[in-house]
Amino acid sequence: xxxxxxxxxxxxxxxxxxxxxxxxxxxxxxxxxxxxxxxxxxxxxxxxxxxxxxxxxxxxxxxxxxxxxxxxxxxxxxxxxxxxxxxxxxxxxxxxxxxxxxxxxxxxxxxxxxxxxxxxxxxxxxxxxxxxxxxxxxxxxxxxxxxxxxxxxxxxxxxxxxxxxxxxxxxxxxxxxxxxxxxxxxxxxxxxxxxxxxxxxxxxxxxxxxxxxxxxxxxxxxxxxxxxxxxxxxxxxxxxxxxxxxxxxxxxxxxxxxxxxxxxxxxxxxxxxxxxxxxxxxxxxxxxxxxxxxxxxxxxxxxxxxxxxxxxxxxxxxxxxxxxxxxxxxxxxxxxxxxxxxxxxxxxxxxxxxxxxxxxxxxxxxxxxxxxxxxxxxxxxxxxxxxxxxxxxxxxxxxxxxxxxxxxxxxxxxxxxxxxxxxxxxxxxxxxxxxxxxxxxxxxxxxxxxxxxxxxxxxxxxxxxxxxxxxxxxxxxxxxxxxxxxxxxxxxxxxxxxxxxxxxxxxxxxxxxxxxxxxxxxxxxxxxxxxxxxxxxxxxxxxxxxxxxxxxxxxxxxxxxxxxxxxxxxxxxxxxxxxxxxxxxxxxxxxxxxxxxxxxxxxxxxxxxxxxxxxxxxxxxxxxxxxxxxxxxxxxxxxxxxxxxxxxxxxxxxxxxxxxxxxxxxxxxxxxxxxxxxxxxxxxxxx
Numbered sequence: 001x002x003x004x005x006x007x008x009x010x011x012x013x014x015x016x017x018x019x020x021x022x023x024x025x026x027x028x029x030x031x032x033x034x035x036x037x038x039x040x041x042x043x044x045x046x047x048x049x050x051x052x053x054x055x056x057x058x059x060x061x062x063x064x065x066x067x068x069x070x071x072x073x074x075x076x077x078x079x080x081x082x083x084x085x086x087x088x089x090x091x092x093x094x095x096x097x098x099x100x101x102x103x104x105x106x107x108x109x110x111x112x113x114x115x116x117x118x119x120x121x122x123x124x125x126x127x128x129x130x131x132x133x134x135x136x137x138x139x140x141x142x143x144x145x146x147x148x149x150x151x152x153x154x155x156x157x158x159x160x161x162x163x164x165x166x167x168x169x170x171x172x173x174x175x176x177x178x179x180x181x182x183x184x185x186x187x188x189x190x191x192x193x194x195x196x197x198x199x200x201x202x203x204x205x206x207x208x209x210x211x212x213x214x215x216x217x218x219x220x221x222x223x224x225x226x227x228x229x230x231x232x233x234x235x236x237x238x239x240x241x242x243x244x245x246x247x248x249x250x251x252x253x254x255x256x257x258x259x260x261x262x263x264x265x266x267x268x269x270x271x272x273x274x275x276x277x278x279x280x281x282x283x284x285x286x287x288x289x290x291x292x293x294x295x296x297x298x299x300x301x302x303x304x305x306x307x308x309x310x311x312x313x314x315x316x317x318x319x320x321x322x323x324x325x326x327x328x329x330x331x332x333x334x335x336x337x338x339x340x341x342x343x344x345x346x347x348x349x350x351x352x353x354x355x356x357x358x359x360x361x362x363x364x365x366x367x368x369x370x371x372x373x374x375x376x377x378x379x380x381x382x383x384x385x386x387x388x389x390x391x392x393x394x395x396x397x398x399x400x401x402x403x404x405x406x407x408x409x410x411x412x413x414x415x416x417x418x419x420x421x422x423x424x425x426x427x428x429x430x431x432x433x434x435x436x437x438x439x440x441x442x443x444x445x446x447x448x449x450x451x452x453x454x455x456x457x458x459x460x461x462x463x464x465x466x467x468x469x470x471x472x473x474x475x476x477x478x479x480x481x482x483x484x485x486x487x488x489x490x491x492x493x494x495x496x497x498x499x500x501x502x503x504x505x506x507x508x509x510x511x512x513x514x515x516x517x518x519x520x521x522x523x524x525x526x527x528x529x530x531x532x533x534x535x536x537x538x539x540x541x542x543x544x545x546x547x548x549x550x551x552x553x554x555x556x557x558x559x560x561x562x563x564x565x566x567x568x569x570x571x572x573x574x575x576x577x578x579x580x581x582x583x584x585x586x587x588x589x590x591x592x593x594x595x596x597x598x599x600x601x602x603x604x605x606x607x608x609x610x611x612x613x614x615x616x617x618x619x620x621x622x623x624x625x626x627x628x629x630x631x632x633x634x635x636x637x638x639x640x641x642x643x644x645x646x647x648x649x650x651x652x653x654x655x656x657x658x659x660x661x662x663x664x665x666x667x668x669x670x671x672x673x674x675x676x677x678x679x680x681x682x683x684x685x686x687x
Contacts, residue, residue, distance in 0.1 A: 015188055015272055018082065019197060021264035022181045023204035025089060028261040029174050030208025031215075032096055032254035033061070034378075036167065038216025038370045041356055042247040046109060046224060047160040048598065048606035051353070051590045055583030058352055060164045062579030064095075064171025069572040072175045074320060074565050081180040082268035088176040089262030095169030096255030102159035103248035109224050111242040112598055112606070113235060113466050166251075171575075179567040186555065186563065188272040194555070199389025199548050206382035213374025215253065220245035220367040235492055235516055239365040241609045242465070242598070323565055332557040332641050333566060336550075337573055339634040343410070344578030346627035349586035356590070357620055360611045362425055362529040363521035372533060377540045384409075384544025392549055399556045402549035403642050407635045409546025414628045416539035421621035423532045425525035427613045428518060430467070430475045431482075431501065433595045434612070439474065439505040443612050445595060454483045454501035463599040465609045469519035470502045471511045477596065482514055492516060553642070589619050 036058070044054045072084070185201075186194050223231060224244040236243050328334055358369035388409070392402060427434035427443065432450035436442040442449070447462040460480035468479050476482035476499075483500030496514045503512065558566040591608065593615040598606035 014268065015185075017264065018268055018272075019185065019201070021082075021261075021268070022085075022177075022185065023201045025085065025177055025181075025258075025261040025265075026201050026205030027208040027211075028089070028254075028258045029092065029177060030205045031212045031257055032092065032170065032208075032251075034209035034212025034374075035216050035250045035254050036061070036099075036170075036212075037351055038213045038220075038355065038374075039245075039247040039250060040352060041359075041366050042220060042224075042245045043160070043163060045242065045607050046244045046247065047163075048600050048604075049160060050605070050607065051356075051587035052584060053160070053587070055352070055585075055587035057160060057164050057167060058583040059580035060168040061171040061174075062575040064168040064173075065175055065571060065575045065579070066171075068172055069175045069179075069568055069575070072179070072568065074323070074568060080270045081176070081184045082265040082270070084176045084180055086262045086265035088173040089258055089265070091173030092170050093173075093255045093259040093262070095166045095171075095173060096251045096258060098166030098169060099163050100248040100251040100255075101166070102162045103224075106159055108229060109244055111236060111244075112464060112600075113242075175571070178571055179564055182567060183564040195389050195392045195548060195552055198551060199386050202389075202547065203382050203386045206378055206385060210374050210378040210382075212254070213370050213378065215250050217367050217371035217374060219247065219250050220370060222246040222249075224248075232491055235494065237492065237517065238367050240467075240517060243366075245367070323562060324569070327558070327562050327566055327569065330558060332638065332645070333554070335634065335638050335641060336554055336557065337570055339631055339638055340550075340570065340574050341578045342627055342634060343631035344574050345582045346624045346631065348579055349582040349627075350624050352583045353586055353590060353620065357616070358529075361613050361617050362532065363428065363525055364529065376533060376537045380537045380541040381544040384541040385547050387541075388545045388548040391545075392552060397549070399553055400642055400646055402552045402556075403635075403639045405549040406546035406553065407632075407639055409542050409544075409549075410628075410632050410635050413539045413543035413546075414625070414632055416535050416542065417621075417628055418625050420532055420535050420539070421617070421625055423528055423535075424617055425521060425528055425613065428475060428521060428610070429473065430477065430518075430596075430610060432477065433610060435474065437501055437504045439472075443595070443614075445612075450477055450481055452501060452504065454504050455481050458483060465596055465598050467516075467518045468496060468499075468514040469517055470499055470514040472502050472505050473519050474502075474505060475518045476501060476514065479514065484514060553638070557642075586620070586623070589623065590616060593619065 040054055040058060043057070044051065182198070185197055189197055221238045222245055223229070223234060224246055226246055238245065354373060355366055355369040358364045358372070359366055364372075388405065391397070391405060395401065397405065427441075429435045429439075431437050432444065432452065434441070434443055436449075437452040437454065450462050451460070458480050460478065462477075464478045464480070466478040467475050468482055468484070469475055470482060479487070479496045479499070482496065482502070483498075484496035485498040485500070487494055487496045489495055494516055497512065499512045499514050502514070554566070554570065555563065590611070593612045594608035594610070595612050596608070596610040598609050600606045
């Protein structure tokens with residue numbers, strides 16, 4: 001009896017070890033994934049690529065999933081699941097290191113500027129190109145083969161392919177974790193404990209994005225070439241749209257964490273006894289089991305088992321398509337996949353470009369935007385996930401109750417999201433782009449509007465983006481376009497004087513000077529941003545409350561033997577159609593609101609520097625709201641299907657009981673029939 005008790009305790013401890021290991025690997029993969037999201041802006045600027053292309057790079061993670069997820073989910077369930085998860089972690093770590101590799105091959109980052117060559121350390125006042133820049137402009141617009149070659153080498157125009165491939169490797173490596181990990185846990189734990197275990201795993205996992213965004217916020221303030229350049233010579237700050245943080249360093253850190261998370265899975269068994277199930281095994285049987293796991297069986301026995309394995313593998317392959325057919329005949333499963341697909345489209349598009357949205361609409365720095373997402377939104381999501389799991393366990397809700405919780409959470413999040421779309425700040429006042437040189441509102445996508453009477457004689461380049469803030473509160477695209485004639489000091493402390501364009505405004509500046517950087521937004525914008533963040537945090541909590549109940553609805557609507565395949569197909573479909581397209585079409589939509597594109601050294605179009613805030617907000621929030629509205633409509637369809645099925649099953653069960661009572665069959669015969677009817681009911685409940 002004592003040996004049996006020790007065996008059960010050992011099995012239980014192994015299940016808890018797997019639970020802890022799975023929670024940690026959820027943390028590690030989310031840590032790296034969130035850091036990737038937080039670095040999108042930095043990578044976009046470093047490689048001088050548009051938002052649509054950065055969307056393709058971001059979607060390469062799901063492309064990696066697409067390659068292997070169906071086979072890993074189906075065949076992996078019959079193999080050693082913990083070790084497959086360990087192998088996946090090694091592949092993910094390799095992908096993270098590959099993403100960081102371009103930094104060591106590229107040259108130093110050279111941001112576009114028109115003032116770095118102007119200042120002379122030995123002089124107190126320098127002459128600007130506004131007075132003598134005709135020759136410079138001509139040279140700038142004349143094609144130069146050497147300049148083009150230097151540009152391509154300096155910017156590493158093709159180096160983003162390493163990031164693309166590394167992110168794809170991350171997607172391949174993450175494939176076994178969710179379907180095999182969840183099915184392993186659900187197979188060997190009590191049914192009533194599964195929701196709580198899932199909530200615990202997702203709660204620990206949500207700490208990963210928190211740390212990922214915090215790391216992204218910290219590294220966004222550190223210059224990309226830290227240790228290789230004199231920081232005093234840098235004329236931009238981390239608030240500038242040309243600034244690039246030390247994005248590469250974070251991928252080295254996250255790769256090491258993922259590598260560490262793989263270790264426990266190499267020491268876990270292929271299978272465990274069901275949690276709480278009393279098993280009295282003889283000592284000889286235990287020895288046989290150990291011998292099978294450690295490959296210590298005699299050669300004849302091993303040969304026999306190898307033959308059985310090969311036969312079973314062929315049978316599994318033949319059964320793959322019929323299993324898929326059975327799975328998608330389940331109307332509830334198919335409708336839930338469609339619901340998840342639509343909602344994930346909205347979520348992925350939102351989380352990918354939310355830092356940029358906060359930067360362009362509310363004037364926040366990328367570092368602060370990333371920090372706030374990690375410090376406020378993600379803890380709210382964690383609290384929502386654990387709250388949803390607690391509600392299910394506390395009130396012992398079935399599939400209908402879980403569906404109700406999910407629908408209410410989805411509706412609440414949709415309402416708050418709709419309100420967020422109406423909270424706006426005015427465009428940043430940039431002369432010639434969002435306001436005229438006289439100060440009246442005027443959004444223009446035409447570069448010619450950057451020229452005015454005050455800078456017409458300066459022959460300024462319209463390609464340069466080197467913003468300066470004048471004393472009148474208006475931003476100019478460059479010192480030359482502001483009509484500035486002299487400058488004092490060097491580096492970030494450079495001050496420009498005799499800026500002629502400041503006199504054209506309706507409220508001329510007393511002092512005709514300007515400093516580097518964009519002017520801050522109006523004071524009321526900060527209060528509006530606080531309202532936006534409050535609604536965003538509450539909405540994140542409410543939306544997350546429906547996460548665990550929705551997952552339980554999915555698990556309880558499929559047959560047990562199709563569980564791993566169903567989770568794998570969900571991952572395949574949702575990540576393929578819900579993870580790859582959104583960053584691309586969201587990015588393309590955002591690109592259409594760009595007012596000022598940056599320019600590469602070779603003259604090509606680089607990353608966007610300034611957006612039309614109103615157009616950005618309407619298109620971005622409008623698309624997200626529309627997707628969430630459609631998801632709510634689909635949730636209603638899922639709920640009606642579930643209720644209809646439950647009523648049908650209840651009527652059938654009642655009819656069978658009436659037939660048994662009317663026939664007056666014996667207890668033994670009745671028990672057999674009831675057991676058979678219950679088995680039939682369980683099978684029908686998945687259709």
